[in-house]
Amino acid sequence: MTMMLTGLRSRKHIAPFDLAWPTSVEECCAWLARSARTAVMAGGLDLIDRMKTGESFDTIVELSGVADLAAIHDTGHELVIGALTTHDLVTRHPAIGLQLPDFARLWRQIANPRVRYTGTIGGNLVSALPHYDALPALLALGGTATIATAASGTQRIALAEPINDGALLVDLRIPTSPRRLLADRSLHPALAVYLGTDISDGRIGALRIAVGGAYARARSVTIPYRGSGQSLGGDAASIAQEVAATLPAPRSDGLATSVYRRRMIEVLTRRLLVRLGSEM
Amino acid sequence: MRTVPLEMTVNGVSRQCDIEPNVVLADVLRDGFGLRGCKVACDQAVCGACTVLIDGRPVAACSTFAFATRGRSVETIEGLASDHVLHAVQTSFLENYGFQCGFCTSGMILSIVALLRTHSTPDETLIRDWLGGNICRCTGYAQIVEAVQLAAATMRGHP
Numbered sequence: 001m002t003m004m005l006t007g008l009r010s011r012k013h014i015a016p017f018d019l020a021w022p023t024s025v026e027e028c029c030a031w032l033a034r035s036a037r038t039a040v041m042a043g044g045l046d047l048i049d050r051m052k053t054g055e056s057f058d059t060i061v062e063l064s065g066v067a068d069l070a071a072i073h074d075t076g077h078e079l080v081i082g083a084l085t086t087h088d089l090v091t092r093h094p095a096i097g098l099q100l101p102d103f104a105r106l107w108r109q110i111a112n113p114r115v116r117y118t119g120t121i122g123g124n125l126v127s128a129l130p131h132y133d134a135l136p137a138l139l140a141l142g143g144t145a146t147i148a149t150a151a152s153g154t155q156r157i158a159l160a161e162p163i164n165d166g167a168l169l170v171d172l173r174i175p176t177s178p179r180r181l182l183a184d185r186s187l188h189p190a191l192a193v194y195l196g197t198d199i200s201d202g203r204i205g206a207l208r209i210a211v212g213g214a215y216a217r218a219r220s221v222t223i224p225y226r227g228s229g230q231s232l233g234g235d236a237a238s239i240a241q242e243v244a245a246t247l248p249a250p251r252s253d254g255l256a257t258s259v260y261r262r263r264m265i266e267v268l269t270r271r272l273l274v275r276l277g278s279e280m
Numbered sequence: 281m282r283t284v285p286l287e288m289t290v291n292g293v294s295r296q297c298d299i300e301p302n303v304v305l306a307d308v309l310r311d312g313f314g315l316r317g318c319k320v321a322c323d324q325a326v327c328g329a330c331t332v333l334i335d336g337r338p339v340a341a342c343s344t345f346a347f348a349t350r351g352r353s354v355e356t357i358e359g360l361a362s363d364h365v366l367h368a369v370q371t372s373f374l375e376n377y378g379f380q381c382g383f384c385t386s387g388m389i390l391s392i393v394a395l396l397r398t399h400s401t402p403d404e405t406l407i408r409d410w411l412g413g414n415i416c417r418c419t420g421y422a423q424i425v426e427a428v429q430l431a432a433a434t435m436r437g438h439p
Contacts, residue, residue, distance in 0.1 A: 014302040016281035048343045049324055112413030114338040
């Protein structure tokens with residue numbers, strides 16, 4: 001008899017399941033409504049990892065045949081990015097490069113090419129592990145999401161709250177009005193700070209600061225602002241203080257303490273504000 | 281659990297088999313087809329030892345369900361040499377001491393092959409970005425980066 005050593009996480013722990021290969025959003029929703037023990041699979045990186053630790057499902061709904069989930073298009077006032085869009089495609093799709101060049105540039109720093117080819121923006125958002133980047137980046141960009149359920153059809157939701165298990169993430173929507181997105185990931189995975197703002201008539205608008213790595217789920221705060229790049233440089237320290245004081249206490253774990261994280265939220269936010277001001 | 285038919289191309293050869301949906305690609309390659317160059321180390325898509333190419337792109341075979349490769353082309357380290365002549369990246373790793381224990385090497389070489397197919401003159405930053413998904417605990421990477429640069433020069437026809 002062959003014996004095999006397996007650890008707590010192993011591909012040998014993946015429980016049996018049946019497969020579904022739908023071709024439409026409606027079909028996916030029907031599968032999800034059928035049983036709570038159904039999971040959808042995009043790139044599969046997180047799902048397979050969870051299953052290796054013992055999480056099991058009766059049915060896996062494989063999404064690659066649903067063309068509507070992979071579309072990227074510009075509606076004229078917002079960019080619609082299908083949930084199945086890979087990180088790699090985010091970095092090189094012409095519409096994203098044209099409308100959201102900061103986003104495309106930042107996404108080249110996410111993970112490594114192997115993960116970027118397989119992992120999807122939707123999967124990253126739904127998994128939303130504390131150090132994942134999609135949620136804080138999209139919060140800073142002022143994005144929203146479209147979800148679909150068998151009972152309610154499609155609906156637009158804010159990103160701050162988690163997506164319910166029975167819902168299918170269809171796409172992400174980001175306004176195409178001029179905006180900037182900056183990030184400091186130098187302390188990733190302990191902490192990453194994203195800064196987004198709308199630019200109007202050459203002036204900086206409300207500041208959206210989103211923080212990943214410091215909470216169980218990324219948090220954001222919006223600071224009303226209207227000013228020039230020069231004035232933002234002068235205001236950076238006080239705004240960063242306000243951001244750190246407004247956000248809830250970060251978590252403490254093996255990577256960093258709550259006190260350290262709060263201090264670094266202030267430091268990284270100030271750096272990003274100064275950088276934004278200098279680039280205007 | 282119902283088995284599903286799997287038809288794919290492995291190293292240029294058409295393969296068919298029936299698989300259980302919960303089987304990952306690494307196990308089909310290793311146990312089904314005897315392609316043991318696909319190593320499994322971390323078993324969580326981090327270390328890169330199990331890297332193979334699917335339609336030319338690097339993928340972690342330990343964290344890819346085999347059913348997801350239906351109709352696609354898989355390349356493993358065993359398919360890289362041509363007519364018993366090593367690929368330029370393999371030769372460069374040998375000549376420049378790009379490995380010691382060798383456990384990570386097949387995955388690393390396949391990642392680099394994918395890189396050099398799309399970027400003929402990668403700079404060191406790009407090489408290190410691509411190597412970010414392949415962990416080596418022996419060499420310290422300096423010789424690996426050098427091996428990649430020299431392989432790139434060879435493939436451009438400037439040895």
